[in-house]
Amino acid sequence: RTDAWRFHDMGRRIERALATLRFLRAFGRAGATGDDLGTLLDLADSQISYRQRYLTGIARVPVLDLVALDPGNPRGIAHQVAAISGHLDALPVLSDDGLAEPQQEQARELAAILVTAHATRIDDAMLAGLELRLAHLSDAVARRYFLQGAEPLRAAGLVLA
16 A cells, blocks of 8 residues: 555544544433443444443443444544554654654554543543544644645745745
């Protein structure tokens, strides 16, 4: 696959993760009903996975674990972040020092948060923080790899012809 495909797939995964975070905030809040959690599973395309894994009825903590934290769920947030991080690691590094670039660091920090999180401690503040971090990651990718008007050229002392 080419780098263009990586950017395309990375954009899709960022959008999916952001949408899933919004679904979690709307339907996975404390006190969510079984209908709310069922809707969340439907929106996250995880209904079958949930039923195969959990033989009991729908409960909030297992739903949050599956949709947000399970790296094995291809529609879950953790899986999306891991794929985004993989794409960033496979893209050409534009610096010579060998250190991680800001977008790589942000993706790794986001992945670390998800790996160390526990479903019982997921609340609206955490989800809002993850959403903000994903938006910042998207902006960091855009700043690093895409020309943003003439500002990057002016910073380097160049001008548009």
